[in-house]
Amino acid sequence: MSDEQIRKKEWLNRGYPLRMKLLGKYAVRRERVARAEYSGIQYDKTGSGGHSGNAMQAKLDSIADVEAEIAQLEQELDAVEAEVEQAIRSVGDDTLRSILEQHYLGYLSFARIGREIGYGKENMIKLHKKALDAVKSTPEYT
Numbered sequence: 655m656s657d658e659q660i661r662k663k664e665w666l667n668r669g670y671p672l673r674m675k676l677l678g679k680y681a682v683r684r685e686r687v688a689r690a691e692y693s694g695i696q697y698d699k700t701g702s703g704g705h706s707g708n709a710m711q712a713k714l715d716s717i718a719d720v721e722a723e724i725a726q727l728e729q730e731l732d733a734v735e736a737e738v739e740q741a742i743r744s745v746g747d748d749t750l751r752s753i754l755e756q757h758y759l760g761y762l763s764f765a766r767i768g769r770e771i772g773y774g775k776e777n778m779i780k781l782h783k784k785a786l787d788a789v790k791s792t793p794e795y796t
């Protein structure tokens with residue numbers, strides 16, 4: 655893979671770590687809501703609960719904190735995915751564009767994409783490189 659292909663791959667793949675972090679935050683939220691509900695709080699996403707007290711308020715505050723983190727990550731991921739989508743739209747070939755969309759926006763593996771469109775591993779590697787070359791330009795990866 656050329657340096658340019660590597661740079662484009664890294665730039666296009668910026669959403670993946672955000673997506674993984676977001677999935678982790680969703681799990682944290684589920685766990686905190688479950689703990690709060692086990693303690694007798696009915697959490698309704700507005701931050702209000704059924705009981706008062708320092709322990710109960712701390713649980714509600716921890717849920718609100720993770721909700722704020724989730725909202726920030728979702729906003730950041732939306733912005734990154736919009737940039738990636740715009741770059742992918744510059745690819746003229748429908749098959750190559752579809753491969754890029756499925757991988758960098760749909761977060762599917764190349765093995766799965768290959769199975770779905772009937773290409774083996776070697777063909778997917780070649781198509782991925784060709785697709786990266788077809789991306790017109792991406793801002794510098796920072």
